[in-house]
Amino acid sequence: QSTIRWRLQTYAGASLGAQVAKPAIDMFNAIAGDEMQIDLFYADQLVPTEELFQAMQRGTIDAVQSDDDSMMSPTEVTVFGGYFPFASRYSLDVPALFNDWGLNEIWDEEYSRVGVKHISAGAWDPCHFITTSEIRSLDDLQGKRVFTFPTAGRFLSQFGVVPVTVPWEDVEIAMQTREIDGVAWCGITEAYEVGWADICDYFLTNNISGAWIGHFFANMDRWNELPEHLQKLMATCFEQSHYYRQHWYWAGEARLRTEGDKLELTSIPDEEWARVEAAAREFWQEVADESETKAKVVQIFRDYNAAMDKAGRPYRYS
Amino acid sequence: MPYEMIAALMFGSMLMMMLTGQRMFGVIGFVAVVSAIFLWGDRGGHDLAFAQTIKLMNWFPLLTLPMFIFMGYVLSESRLADDLYRMFHVWFGRVPGGLAIGTIMLMVLISAMNGLSVAGMAIGATIALPELLKRAYDKRMVTGVIQAGASLGILVPPSVVMVLYAMIARQPVGQLWLAGILPGLMLASLFMTYIWLRCRFNPALGPAISEDDLAQVSRGEKYRLLLAGLLPLGIFAVMMVPFVMGYTRLVESSVIGALAALAASIAKGRMTWAVLEVCTKRTLAISCMFLWIILAALAFGAVFDGLRAVDFVRALFMENLGLGRWEILILMQLSFIIMGTFLDDTAMLVIVAPLYVPIVRMLEFDLIWYGVLYTITCQIAYMTPPFGYNLFLMRAMAPKDVTLMDIYRSIIPFVGVMILGLALVMIFPQIALWLPDLVFNR
Amino acid sequence: MPGVLITYVHWVEALNHRVGRIIMWTLFALMGVLLWGAIARGFFHPQIWTDEMAQFILMGYFMLGGAYALQMGSAVRMDLLYTRWSDRTRAAVDAVTIFTLLIYLGVLLWGGIESTQFALEYNERRRGLWRPYMAPIKIIMCIGIVLMLLQCTAFLIRDVARLRGIEIKERAT
Ligand code: NA
Numbered sequence: 016q017s018t019i020r021w022r023l024q025t026y027a028g029a030s031l032g033a034q035v036a037k038p039a040i041d042m043f044n045a046i047a048g049d050e051m052q053i054d055l056f057y058a059d060q061l062v063p064t065e066e067l068f069q070a071m072q073r074g075t076i077d078a079v080q081s082d083d084d085s086m087m088s089p090t091e092v093t094v095f096g097g098y099f100p101f102a103s104r105y106s107l108d109v110p111a112l113f114n115d116w117g118l119n120e121i122w123d124e125e126y127s128r129v130g131v132k133h134i135s136a137g138a139w140d141p142c143h144f145i146t147t148s149e150i151r152s153l154d155d156l157q158g159k160r161v162f163t164f165p166t167a168g169r170f171l172s173q174f175g176v177v178p179v180t181v182p183w184e185d186v187e188i189a190m191q192t193r194e195i196d197g198v199a200w201c202g203i204t205e206a207y208e209v210g211w212a213d214i215c216d217y218f219l220t221n222n223i224s225g226a227w228i229g230h231f232f233a234n235m236d237r238w239n240e241l242p243e244h245l246q247k248l249m250a251t252c253f254e255q256s257h258y259y260r261q262h263w264y265w266a267g268e269a270r271l272r273t274e275g276d277k278l279e280l281t282s283i284p285d286e287e288w289a290r291v292e293a294a295a296r297e298f299w300q301e302v303a304d305e306s307e308t309k310a311k312v313v314q315i316f317r318d319y320n321a322a323m324d325k326a327g328r329p330y331r332y333s
Numbered sequence: 334m335p336y337e338m339i340a341a342l343m344f345g346s347m348l349m350m351m352l353t354g355q356r357m358f359g360v361i362g363f364v365a366v367v368s369a370i371f372l373w374g375d376r377g378g379h380d381l382a383f384a385q386t387i388k389l390m391n392w393f394p395l396l397t398l399p400m401f402i403f404m405g406y407v408l409s410e411s412r413l414a415d416d417l418y419r420m421f422h423v424w425f426g427r428v429p430g431g432l433a434i435g436t437i438m439l440m441v442l443i444s445a446m447n448g449l450s451v452a453g454m455a456i457g458a459t460i461a462l463p464e465l466l467k468r469a470y471d472k473r474m475v476t477g478v479i480q481a482g483a484s485l486g487i488l489v490p491p492s493v494v495m496v497l498y499a500m501i502a503r504q505p506v507g508q509l510w511l512a513g514i515l516p517g518l519m520l521a522s523l524f525m526t527y528i529w530l531r532c533r534f535n536p537a538l539g540p541a542i543s544e545d546d547l548a549q550v551s552r553g554e555k556y557r558l559l560l561a562g563l564l565p566l567g568i569f570a571v572m573m574v575p576f577v578m579g580y581t582r583l584v585e586s587s588v589i590g591a592l593a594a595l596a597a598s599i600a601k602g603r604m605t606w607a608v609l610e611v612c613t614k615r616t617l618a619i620s621c622m623f624l625w626i627i628l629a630a631l632a633f634g635a636v637f638d639g640l641r642a643v644d645f646v647r648a649l650f651m652e653n654l655g656l657g658r659w660e661i662l663i664l665m666q667l668s669f670i671i672m673g674t675f676l677d678d679t680a681m682l683v684i685v686a687p688l689y690v691p692i693v694r695m696l697e698f699d700l701i702w703y704g705v706l707y708t709i710t711c712q713i714a715y716m717t718p719p720f721g722y723n724l725f726l727m728r729a730m731a732p733k734d735v736t737l738m739d740i741y742r743s744i745i746p747f748v749g750v751m752i753l754g755l756a757l758v759m760i761f762p763q764i765a766l767w768l769p770d771l772v773f774n775r
Numbered sequence: 776m777p778g779v780l781i782t783y784v785h786w787v788e789a790l791n792h793r794v795g796r797i798i799m800w801t802l803f804a805l806m807g808v809l810l811w812g813a814i815a816r817g818f819f820h821p822q823i824w825t826d827e828m829a830q831f832i833l834m835g836y837f838m839l840g841g842a843y844a845l846q847m848g849s850a851v852r853m854d855l856l857y858t859r860w861s862d863r864t865r866a867a868v869d870a871v872t873i874f875t876l877l878i879y880l881g882v883l884l885w886g887g888i889e890s891t892q893f894a895l896e897y898n899e900r901r902r903g904l905w906r907p908y909m910a911p912i913k914i915i916m917c918i919g920i921v922l923m924l925l926q927c928t929a930f931l932i933r934d935v936a937r938l939r940g941i942e943i944k945e946r947a948t
């Protein structure tokens with residue numbers, strides 16, 4: 016019996032991937048042993064991130080770790096992957112929404128339709144601006160060229176932000192060559208981890224979303240070929256990856272804000288930032304009007320956030 | 334078959350097939366797609382090759398490539414450098430070997446205005462070489478002077494080779510370019526010192542110009558010629574200053590540089606429709622050559638990645654051979670030079686760099702610094718037989734009485750000087766890193 | 776040599792020559808787009824389309840111009856042995872090794888067609904704010920690859936003719 020070999024490509028580059036993907040893959044490989052091994056590849060190594068979905072659908076790559084938005088998956092839920100503005104406040108919101116509020120079922124249906132197995136969703140870091148010039152008011156956003164997720168870019172452009180697309184691995188270079196002024200991409204942990212904090216000077220404490228939504232996917236046929244115990248093992252290891260990120264980011268965000276010395280923290284006043292939150296509600300409606308599935312997801316977001324508001328502390332303090 | 338075996342087989346069969354003289358991009362691409370289909374054909378490995386086009390498209394600094402190639406052609410085809418050469422002729426003619434020294438200076442200025450060595454070779458062979466031979470300079474020295482000088486084109490910014498290295502090593506092109514300036518000037522000084530010393534001890538190698546010749550040039554003319562030197566500095570400045578100040582991005586600067594060269598040639602009345610057409614046509618030819626070979630190499634690299642070949646090379650160096658980091662680096666540079674004798678820079682870049690760069694990164698050497706070492710090694714490869722661009726160009730452009738053996742012999746001392754330069758940059762990394770550290774506060 | 780093959784070679788070479796002669800001037804379109812991006816950002820308002828447009832132009836430039844560049848003999852060969860061979864030996868070796876190009880380009884086209892089908896089926900767009908459709912540039916790339924393939928078959932026919940002692944005339948251009 017020969018070893019089953021899979022190739023998984025993550026959307027994350029090597030330095031970040033070492034934290035967010037490698038531990039889980041190493042764990043899987045150690046347990047599965049001779050039965051199965053997954054080779055991990057980082058951003059753009061085998062195929063560029065834009066082609067990830069196609070490559071997985073065709074089976075050139077067996078599995079993928081990415082958000083829907085980055086890999087441009089042709090589904091109704093793509094717009095919600097990554098950072099859907101103000102969809103979540105804490106990273107625990109994501110597993111709650113997927114496991115308890117019905118998002119898993121919607122994602123499963125959408126991806127099954129295009130030949131892809133949605134294994135599971137997990138939360139990553141909040142979305143902040145990390146830039147070379149400071150942001151203290153909404154006016155400072157005018158003309159800022161930032162690397163960001165497609166949906167976040169679409170939303171932010173109404174405030175004068177210019178979203179720029181470069182391969183993830185080249186963000187640092189693009190900052191140095193002044194192709195971009197910074198990122199609206201991640202929390203402070205990632206900024207330190209991948210070295211962007213060395214080039215940028217400012218961190219905006221206001222965030223566009225409390226947690227990134229990312230997933231593990233697999234080619235449907237490859238997945239179905241696996242014996243059940245390997246499917247279970249893989250799903251478990253990926254859950255472990257989501258769990259690891261929960262505390263790694265939660266601890267890191269706070270520690271680096273308080274102890275980090277590479278980035279100066281700035282804020283946009285709350286009353287001004289309220290305009291962005293109001294714009295997000297309009298944006299939600301705009302998206303909901305696009306299709307029935309999108310309307311369903313937006314409604315879940317609305318219901319969930321309403322429930323959290325009603326629950327009060329510790330879910331909401333304001 | 335174990336993955337290491339497949340990787341070795343891929344590499345070996347590629348080199349073998351290259352020996353047939355078939356176009357290199359075809360050979361590289363062929364080995365890549367056949368391996369991909371053989372390895373992963375049941376799951377659609379065939380799409381890896383095309384997926385690389387998107388990778389190529391995403392690499393924004395690649396847009397500088399046709400710009401710098403165009404710039405070089407404008408420079409050589411419109412004979413913008415004629416005045417420059419006269420300037421060095423008049424000002425340095427009296428020094429032993431002065432014309433050869435002037436040629437090196439000319440090459441430094443030309444290097445600052447184009448990204449390859451082709452322009453330098455063309456100008457050197459058409460303007461400098463006939464003049465040097467007419468003045469009874471030793472033919473075994475002067476072809477080497479031109480080849481060595483022209484090779485600075487890829488070390489002194491802007492540099493196409495560095496743009497491509499930056500793509501592979503994922504390093505900022507701007508920093509790499511700044512890192513190339515001082516080593517480029519150092520190499521130029523070493524070349525000049527070498528020429529001066531040789532001609533001093535053996536004046537027959539480079540006789541000084543007679544006073545009669547020089548007397549024909551009036552003082553006013555002498556100073557007017559000095560102005561010719563402002564042109565390349567001006568083009569370099571309009572290109573680099575807005576970039577370093579942060580007004581333009583790298584790619585935009587390359588457009589400004591190309592247009593500045595074009596404007597200068599129009600202003601000097603040297604740009605005709607025919608010249609423009611030739612420049613545009615050759616830019617397409619050379620750009621296509623580069624881009625197709627990179628596209629094929631990206632596919633090759635993706636399959637190599639899929640095989641985890643880098644892990645294997647790493648294990649070989651570190652675990653099996655048990656070498657330290659400097660030993661590995663020196664070994665890599667030596668193998669680079671040896672491979673460079675029979676491969677050209679593009680081939681080295683696309684085949685060897687993807688294999689070596691991850692190792693350099695793992696050894697925790699600075700990748701900007703290594704980019705400079707790499708570029709100097711490419712310069713050596715340009716000139717060393719049997720395969721080298723400058724060697725071919727010299728063979729094609731030199732007059733009949735300069736034999737192939739003359740050309741081969743003439744490069745030996747200059748290769749020696751370059752190896753010395755390589756060693757100096759290795760021992761004193763600050764030669765390369767001081768400037769980018771200063772400008773970018775790294 | 777069947778006349779139809781000679782006609783084919785001339786037809787292919789003329790086509791690629793014409794396409795290449797047009798495409799080579801898009802270099803200036805590339806300059807224009809990038810320059811406008813810089814000017815608009817500095818003096819008016821940043822443009823969302825210039826960067827991606829420039830990237831599309833570069834892809835079209837080298838894909839559609841590739842066959843003409845091949846005609847000009849610009850592709851690098853390792854000429855360690857090649858330069859020492861007679862014309863006949865070169866033709867014989869090339870006639871065999873040209874299949875490396877044909878196979879590589881064929882597989883490239885295969886992937887290109889699949890990718891284009893995907894782009895058309897799912898209305899694929901490029902990431903970013905401008906979000907142009909990807910199908911047009913993918914179709915252009917596929918056409919470029921086809922032109923390269925045609926040029927390689929023309930090379931093959933020329934080499935086979937040369938081995939039979941026939942020199943197919945260069946078409947007057
Ligand atoms: Na240069």
Ligand code: NA
Pocket residue numbers: 673674675676677713714715716717718719720721
């Ligand atoms: Na060589």
